Amino acid sequence: MLDEERKYFDEHLSDLLKQHSGRVVLIRGSKLVGVFDDEPAAMAEGARLYGLQPFLVRRVLPASAEAWPPALSLGILRGKMPPTEREPREPSCR
Numbered sequence: 001m002l003d004e005e006r007k008y009f010d011e012h013l014s015d016l017l018k019q020h021s022g023r024v025v026l027i028r029g030s031k032l033v034g035v036f037d038d039e040p041a042a043m044a045e046g047a048r049l050y051g052l053q054p055f056l057v058r059r060v061l062p063a064s065a066e067a068w069p070p071a072l073s074l075g076i077l078r079g080k081m082p083p084t085e086r087e088p089r090e091p092s093c094r
Contacts, residue, residue: 004029005056016060027056 005027009016012032016025026033026042028050036042039057046055 002054002056005054008032009056009058010063013060013063017062020060022060024057024059027058028053 008027008030009025016032020035024036024039024042026036026046028046033049033055034042034045036045039059042057046057049055
């Protein structure tokens with residue numbers, strides 16, 4: 001999933017760094033859809049334009065910078081939503 005978008009980002013990274021370093025890009029297929037100041041704005045525009053269809057939102061940083069998508073850390077990509085106050089949390093293993 002998002003192979004085409006990641007390939008576009010990687011192939012255009014040097015140009016993106018020159019023009020949009022530190023900003024956030026929205027990519028769909030092999031097209032740069034928009035450039036934003038923050039991830040929430042890019043995500044909102046992606047959701048407005050594409051709904052549940054895949055799109056890539058990524059901050060333009062040098063390749064050595066580590067990225068950790070919030071959806072991965074929250075478990076959303078696995079279809080697991082964070083627990084609410086009404087739902088008991090799973091016990092953590094120590």
